[in-house]
Amino acid sequence: MGDIHSSFLFGLLVFLIVCSAFFSSSETGMLSLNRYRLRHMAREGHKGARRASELLGRPDRLLGTILVGNNIVNILAASIATVIAVDIWGEAGIAISTVLLTIVVLIFGEITPKTLAALRPEQIAFPASHVLLLLMRLLYPVVWITGAISNLLLRLLGVDPQHRHSDSLSAEELRTVVRESGQSLPSNRQDMLLGILDLEKVTVNDIMVPRNEVTGIDLDDDLEQIVAQLYATTYTRLPVFRHDFNQVEGVIHMRQIARLLTHNTLTKESLLATCTQPYFVPESTPLSTQLINFQKEKRRMGIVVDEYGEVIGLVTLEDLLEEIVGEFTSQPTGDGQExxxxxxxxxxxxxxxxxxxxxxxxxxxxxxxxxxxxxxxxxxxxxxxxxxxxxxxxxxxxxxxxxxxxxxxxxxxxxxxxxxxxxxxxxxxx
Structure with missing residues (x-):
């Protein structure tokens, strides 16, 4: 009968150590989950992710449940180990059981399961969420009482237990996430995402074509010279001005005057009639804002002005998009590579x-x-x-x-x- 009793106690001790490993790995696994990946999986309908999200929605109750369960298991394991050791070694068994159980719990109940859970959080946390949800309901009275006492102590220390730090990422933190995405995100897409984030730091002045490099139509030129320039241009849109670039009259689209050029009926008046109103852009406008403004105004070109209203350059939607995706093509004109x-x-x-x-x-x-x-x-x-x-x-x-x-x-x-x-x-x- 004694042997049966000892075998039962030993089996119960092994079970309790397994339970200790479960609580330890569950705690580490739940807290090691990638919150953003978890939210994505939950939105996609993953049941384990939804259960884990529900548990992490109340971290005080989750930790309370795990700690209450873990402490109960460890105390029972210590008591049973002491009984077994006393039966075998007498009074010396108390010290022996303390040393042996400490080593066993550290290796099999703490270090190994926590390391495994840190390396494989989803494989541990999602299955464990079944048991944790059940235990959270069963142990709710105990967890509520211990949580209330803990929150009271925190308030006495000047800490608000209801205050939580936001999980939102700053732009710099998001840059780090993109850079560390590794092989899951191709390098060209990383560059594009980083380019979008950098739009906040870059202004129109940084990417505009300087005034001295802008090609435009001067209405003071002879009509023959204007026609020759229109035939030779490689640009789709050209600013139209009179004598000085500060006197911009409008922007001409080559498609709008193609028929006039084909039938040789272009005049300065018809050229002006087909121009759209110039769209002026302050030089200090961030590119993120200008991208939205181009969309609102349904424009692809802006005339850049300084704080005094002087025209200092020209910016296009293509220039802005190149900040995100890189250069589309080389410049259509020029003597060679820069x-x-x-x-x-x-x-x-x-x-x-x-x-x-x-x-x-x-x-x-x-x-x-x-x-x-x-x-x-x-x-x-x-x-x-x-x-x-x-x-x-x-x-x-x-x-x-x-x-x-x-x-x-x-x-x-x-x-x-x-x-x-x-x-x-x-x-x-x-």
Whole structure:
């Protein structure tokens, strides 16, 4: 009879250790679940995810249920282990059972199940949610009493138990999530998502075509010259102005005047009649706002003005979308590429190139919070219009001026010394 009794107690002890492992793994598994993946799975109808979401909706009750159950199991296991050990070793069995049970519980009831649950939270938490929901209802009175006492102590310590931190992500945190998405999200889609997030930090002034590079129709030109320009243009839309670009009359779409050109009936009056009203855009408008404004106004081109109302450039919907998806095509006009690679990690660069474009193409970190072009960066750093042959140092980057015409630098050679992490903000001449 004694052997049967001892076998029963030993079997019960093993069962209690298994229960301890269950509570330990359940706690770690539930708290290790990815909340955003959990919400997605719950919306998709996954039953385990819905049960887990219900449990995590009241974390105080969930933890109360797990801790009450775990403590009951561990106390019972300790008592039974003591009885078994005393039967075997007498009074010395108390100390022996304490040591042995501690080791067994740590290995089999805590460390191993918690590690497994941390590595496989969904496989542990979803099946365990069945039992936890049942136990939450059965142990509700005990959990409610212990929770009330715990909340009272928290209030005495100045902590509001009802206050919870928001699970919403900031833009920077969302960037981190996108970057760490790994192989689950292709790199090109990561770049697109990051580009959307960066729209808040970039303004129209950063991507506009500068005024001196804008191609438009001057109504003061001869009609023959205007017609020749329209036939030769590679653009779909052109601004129409009179004498000076500050006097923009409208924007012409080539499709609207194609018939006039075909039948050779184009006049300046008919050209103006087919123009749409110009759409003016403040230079400081964030791209995220401008994208919405383009959609509201049903426009694809905006005339950029500064704080004094002076026209300083032009921005298109294509320019804005390129910030998200990258360049669609190369520019239709121009003498060649803005950036040309040379041997030894050096590059020949058109000084009118946008600094952000150069950084993106070369993976550099030239400062772009001030001047927007390399010419502007050089002249600001030197505080003068340099001659060719001058070499400029900006952090780990070297800019050698190869050609300067009039009041601007037109071409330079650039290379990087050291690692990008060594970049500094100071600029000096060499």
């Amino acid at each position: 950036v040309q690679a040379e041997d030894g990690g050096r590059y020949l660069i058109d000084a009118s190139a946008n600094i952000r474009d150069v950084n993106r193409k070369l993976g550099w970190h030239l400062p772009c919070d001030g001047p927007k072009t390399l010419n502007g960066l050089v002249t600001e750093a030197l505080e003068s219009i340099p001659d060719s042959g001058v070499c400029l140092k900006i952090g780990p980057y070297r800019l050698e001026i190869l050609q300067a015409e009039g009041n601007r630098v037109t071409r330079l050679r650039a290379w990087q010394i050291g690692k990008p992490a060594e970049a500094q903000d100071d600029a000096s001449t060499a």
